[in-house]
Amino acid sequence: MRIRHIAIAGTAAAALTLGAALPAFAGDTQPPAKPSHTAAAHDTSDLRALAAKRKVQVFQDASYENRRTTFTENMRNLKKDGWNDTISSAINQGKCTVTFYQHKAYVGARFSLTKGEREPHFGDHPHMSDATSSIKFRC
Incomplete structure (x- = not known):
């Protein structure tokens, strides 16, 4: 005993x-516990995989100069992040297509970068020179 x-x-x-x-x-004996949806949604490996698919580095000035940051998720309004109407160049480092929009909420003039594409000067696109207000990824 x-x-x-x-x-x-x-x-x-x-x-x-x-x-x-x-x-x-x-x-x-008890049935095995089912994984919770919350835990699955916050699995760090899933988040890293998603970030690898969605990744664009943006720059304040043309030719990839000065202040920079990287976005890994859709940005409906860049004003909240201090990047509204300031992006002048970008490098798509992810596997998804990224689209830059003139206005918040994904409206107005736009142009896209596919996997690995670079844009040294947003001013080469009509209505996009220092005018990006939202960013959206398509995978």
Whole structure:
């Protein structure tokens, strides 16, 4: 009987170390827990994979100069991030197509960069010189 209690305690300690849940009694069987949707949505490997697909580096000035940042998600309104009407060049470093829009909420004049494309001067596109207000990725 004592050996059984030691074995159960050892199993419980191992399970706690591994983060697993045990049934109320060692002899009980319970169905395995289903993964939560919240946990799956925040899996860091999924987020890294998505960021690798969606990645554009933008620059304040033409020819990839001065202030820069990288976006990995759709940006409905760049005003909130301090980049509204300031982007002059960009490099699409992801696998998705990225589209730059003249106005917030993805409207107005626009142009796109596919995987690996670069744009050294947004002013070469009508109505886009220092006029980008939203960015959207398409995969």
